[in-house]
Amino acid sequence: MSDARNQARAVLEGPDIHRALTRIAHEILERTKGAESVVLLGIPTRGATLARRLAERIAQFEGVKVPVGAIDITMYRDDLRLRPARPLGRTELPAEGVDGRTVVLVDDVLFSGRTVRAALDALNDVGRPRAVQLATLVDRGHRELPIRADYVGKNLPTAKAEKVKVYLQETDGRDAVLLIKEDAR
Amino acid sequence: MKRHLISAGDLSRDDALLILDTAEELARVSERSIKKLPTLRGRTVVNLFFEDSTRTRISFEAAAKRLSADVINFSAKGSSVSKGESLKDTALTLEAMGADAVVIRHAASGAPHRLATWVRGSVVNAGDGTHEHPTQALLDAFSMRRRLGRLEGLKVAIVGDVLHSRVARSNVLLLGTLGAEVTLVAPPTLLPVAVETWPCQVSYDLDAVLPKSDVVMMLRVQLERMNAAYFPSAREYSRRYGLDRARFGRLHDDAIVMHPGPMNRGMEISAEVADSPRSTITEQVANGVTVRMAVLYLLLGGSEPAIGTSAADPAVQTVPGGEL
Structure with a gap:
């Protein structure tokens, strides 16, 4: 662990994350014409935290109360059989539901796109949104599916072997995005 | 593995x-x-x-x-x-x-x-x-936790035909693991050999156990296995170990009543108690x-x-x- 820490470089610090989320909140308001009938759904755990932060900012800027929730995708993953059964995250749908609304999925890191694919399947089972958009704090590239983000905090060029780790105050006690280089032992 | x-x-x-x-x-x-x-x-x-x-x-x-x-x-x-x-x-x-x-x-x-x-x-x-019957014990523990918010320190009375009950054994083991305190209540003839080695208390007196219990789990009297005269008559069993309205009244206000089903209404549990809002039977x-x-x-x-x-x-x- 400490070895990996030594190889880690902070690419975003607290204030950078703050500014990125502020910009994304503005972009959502702009593109959805004041966040009308928008629902923010975070992918647990850190996506759910980011979704709540975005909702707070949107409320701050324009006084709109956007419904916010979480959608767990574990049961929809395509790699379940590659690892032991994993614990489930929490799905919390806002009372308003998703039918006929614009759902903005929120995740911390966009990588292969497989998580988002699973989220689209999960969403399909809870209702029929009018449109689905995707917001991500970091887009690190290396897509394996035809998926792209509508709102991106930072485009981060990475090597495939590197790891991107997002820390958030609510779950990890601090805000930071780290790029971790694999040890070439 | x-x-x-x-x-x-x-x-x-x-x-x-x-x-x-x-x-x-x-x-x-x-x-x-x-x-x-x-x-x-x-x-x-x-x-x-x-x-x-x-x-x-x-x-x-x-x-x-x-x-x-x-x-x-x-x-x-x-x-x-x-x-x-x-x-x-x-x-x-x-x-x-x-x-x-x-x-x-x-x-x-x-x-x-x-x-x-x-x-x-x-x-x-x-x-x-x-x-x-481990999945029954798991669903019982799940039902208790949902109703009462915790399992640690919960006082659970399991009442009735413990001798023939796989539900009782699985519950004693699981609830012990999860930190609840289990008391088995039954006539001596319906307790298994070596029950004193189980991780629980044993009592023959339901009325003494009820006021201290958070959960009362009634077991079905397995009539199909009652060929060896474990108790004198169904009526006498019901008098001493049945959960009727009077006994139900002795429970504290938050206590719940459970039964793994199928029930013999009027035998180990009265219809009134089985249908009360504090019964978790359908849940x-x-x-x-x-x-x-x-x-x-x-x-x-x-x-x-x-x-x-x-x-x-x-x-x-x-x-x-x-x-x-």
Whole structure:
């Protein structure tokens, strides 16, 4: 662990994350014409935290109360059989539901796109949104599916072997995005 | 490699809590209009029932189907078993059909354990003789936690025919693991030999135990096994160990009443008590599906199970589970 820490470089610090989320909140308001009938759904755990932060900012800027929730995708993953059964995250749908609304999925890191694919399947089972958009704090590239983000905090060029780790105050006690280089032992 | 659920005693505290927490998330799925998840698509679950059971079989069937597994129901009546086929031959037949999990109910204690040495898939004990019924204990614990918010330190009275009850044994083991304090209440004739070695208290006096209990679990008097005169008459049993309105009144206000079903109304529990809002009897049925989904998911949902015990036979252990 400490070895990996030594190889880690902070690419975003607290204030950078703050500014990125502020910009994304503005972009959502702009593109959805004041966040009308928008629902923010975070992918647990850190996506759910980011979704709540975005909702707070949107409320701050324009006084709109956007419904916010979480959608767990574990049961929809395509790699379940590659690892032991994993614990489930929490799905919390806002009372308003998703039918006929614009759902903005929120995740911390966009990588292969497989998580988002699973989220689209999960969403399909809870209702029929009018449109689905995707917001991500970091887009690190290396897509394996035809998926792209509508709102991106930072485009981060990475090597495939590197790891991107997002820390958030609510779950990890601090805000930071780290790029971790694999040890070439 | 862990891959079976045969005894509640095999579950560590972490295993048990993982099942309950997983069930808690899955309960939300049961509330929405599309109740199906794609998780076990392409996996086969065989319900192997050598003993009559409606609720447990249907519950396992619903759980497997909600996870998109294929379900094959096999009951001893009208099968080759009535022609004299042995458990082993039946098991080998199922094996050839490629069962990823076998849910077994059998009149002989230990049958699931034996089966686990013959099949490659996960074995889930759905009740064996007077031995164990671990998923019932899990759903009981889940129901208690949902109603009362905790299990640690909870005072649970299990009342009635403990001798013939696999539910009682599994509950004593699981609730002990989860930190609840269990008291068994029964006439001396309906307590098993060596009950003093179980991790629980024993009492013959229901009225003394009731006021101190948070949960009262009434067991069914198994009339089909009452051929040895365990008590003088049904009426006398009901007087001393039945939960009627007067006894119900002696419980504290937050205490709940449970029963694994099927009930003998008027015998161990009065209709009034069974239908009261503090009875969890119908909730237990709904929770049964959720908890069994959690168990099937944790056993079959990954490359290897996240809960359960190792196979008894090391030769079988080396064969990867669930891979076909």
